[in-house]
Each structure stands twice: as C-alpha cells, then as structure tokens.
Amino acid sequence: MKLLEDRIRKDGVVKAGNVLKVDSFLNHQMDIKLFNEMGREFKRLFADRPINKILTIEASGIGIACIAAQHFGVPVVFAKKAQSINIDGEVYSTKIQSFTHNKVYDVIVSKKYINTTDHILIIDDFLANGCALEGLIDLVKSAGATIEGIGICIEKGFQQGGDIIRKKGVRLESLAIVESMNDETGEIVFREQ
C-alpha cells in the first residue's frame, strides 16, 4: 500500500536492533485518516471472505481494528493480556512471548465472544516474529471458529513471522512489508507486492 509505505519512509525511524519506530502515526499517536485508508484496503483485500468479526490484541491493534471494522460492518473483540477481575466466566487462553517487553503474557478471550459460527479476520499493527499472531490463531482454533484471514499494517519481512504464518496456510495480507532497513542511513526497502 503505497500511502503507508510513503508514510513509513517519511515518518518512520530506523533504530539499531531492527527497531522501526512508527509511533508518530501508528502505535502511540494514531493518524486516524491513515487508519481509515488502511481499513478500506483491508476490506478490498478480504472482500471475498464472509467475515463477521474482527479479532485483535491489546493495545496497539485496537485502533486499526476498530476503524477497519467500520468498513466490514462487524464488531471487534480484543484479546486481553493477563486475567482481569472484570472478565468472568470461562475464557480461552494462550501464552504469548513479547519481544518488545521481554516477557511472556497470558492472553485471554471470553468464550462468549468467539464461537464455532464465527468467521474471523485477525488484525494487528505489526508482524515481526509472529508470536502474537500465533497466540491469536491458537485462541480462534480453541473456539472452533474459522480464520478467514489476517491483516497486518507493517510486516518485518526479514523476520520469520510472515513465513511461519503463511506456511500454516492462513491467508496473510500485510499492507507494507519491510524487506530490509539500515539504521545508519535510515534507508527502508519494501517488498514488491
């Protein structure tokens, strides 16, 4: 998606350690007009799928999931990190390793909000090593629901997550795939799609 690639080139900052900072428009400050265009593009990419619900994970996936949901006319469910006293009843749970925070989270979703009749689009802002996505896929499978696809804003194509997910046979669409980046020159190369 050229609009997103251009924005990453303009406002993204490449840091040592394969860190791409996009917190000026994607995951701290959020450019809602851009989100709306990304939501429209997810709808175009998955127009042929009978999606009735979007699943994401807190926190930075929630914004793009909600804006995208307007284009699909469906509700959003966000998976929660760690147990809360306000989630009662039974939950599906999985464990997710966070590279960013260097710890393992328990991630849960109420059994009330995903079930065997659901056709789920998973949306998240970033895909790197794929741990968060594998956890979300695990939750959907636990519920016996159908995964219609996965929509990602930015995929780090030089990390393994995209390959792992695609090998599972899940349809994965990333709006921008970073093939390589250089923290000395700031150069970012995107995969041709």
Add this chain to the structure above:
Amino acid sequence: MKLLEDRIRKDGVVKAGNVLKVDSFLNHQMDIKLFNEMGREFKRLFADRPINKILTIEASGIGIACIAAQHFGVPVVFAKKAQSINIDGEVYSTKIQSFTHNKVYDVIVSKKYINTTDHILIIDDFLANGCALEGLIDLVKSAGATIEGIGICIEKGFQQGGDIIRKKGVRLESLAIVESMNDETGEIVFREQ
C-alpha cells in the same frame, strides 16, 4: 444518551461489589456502530471547543477514542502503561492506581505528542473512582497543553470520580451516568441529564 442507556439496560450485567459488566459491547467485544453514535454525540457535546487531539489510555479507551476522532478530524494519542523499549526520548509520566487490577501503573506519554499548543479532549470508556482520569489530566498539565474537556462513555455516579473531576473545573460529559444499581434485581437507575 438514551441509545447507550438502553443498551446498558439490555446487555449490561450488574455483579456484586459494584461491578457493571458491559464487555459484550464496550470493553472486550466492541459494537462499532454504537461507538460511532457515541463518537457523534461527543462531537455534538464538544462542538464549541477547539480540539486538535484526543488523549486516551490503553487498552479499552482506544477503540472509542479512535472512532470519536473521526468526528473531530484529529489524531489520537494513547497513554501507555509501563515503560516499553520502543518508546524512546523523553516522556511525561504519572502513576495510576487501578481498582480493577489492584495495582499501581506507571503511565507514560511521549513528549513529542503533547505540547503547549495542544487542545486536548480526553476520552475513556469508564469513570469510577477517577484515578485514571486524574493521571491523564496530570500528563496533559505536565505538557502545558489545554484540557478542553473529558468525554466518558459510562460514569458510575455513585463513586467519587465524577465529583472529583468536576470540582477541578474541568468540563466532563458522561454519555450515561449510573446513579445506582442492584446486583440482586439487576435494576440500573441512570441520572437525569
């Protein structure tokens, strides 16, 4: 807002300990059509204010903040709980006591995304004891920005948060204010507005 009050009466569940569960439409599964109507109402209520940015806090405030932002045509910034290695540079920080999780969070926002020229609308899904809002107000004041108002989806009017915030002279608009609720009968009484 009658639409929201009706929805709370229909789908909200009153639990012992003053817990109002609205996770079927507000803070776990999210009804985006309802969010859109709430966003429209926030715009109506704050139409006279020169708002250029919406501030919320992760996680459950992000959805309504993003949808509301479409009605204002402004970006959203969400305050983050605890330090992340992906937030660099300087941050404003404050501490927030969470009643729900029974712990104290460090909450931060990058100095890059709130400054003295900003006119901020704070949006959150719930107001009970007011701790989260007091933290967000503290962050905005640290940045020297102007608080134009606070928009809340559901206020528990029988807890102290609303009074504390209104006594600060901040304009606070809650779309539904629960005056009382009974976990034996399930009855919910709303404040006349």
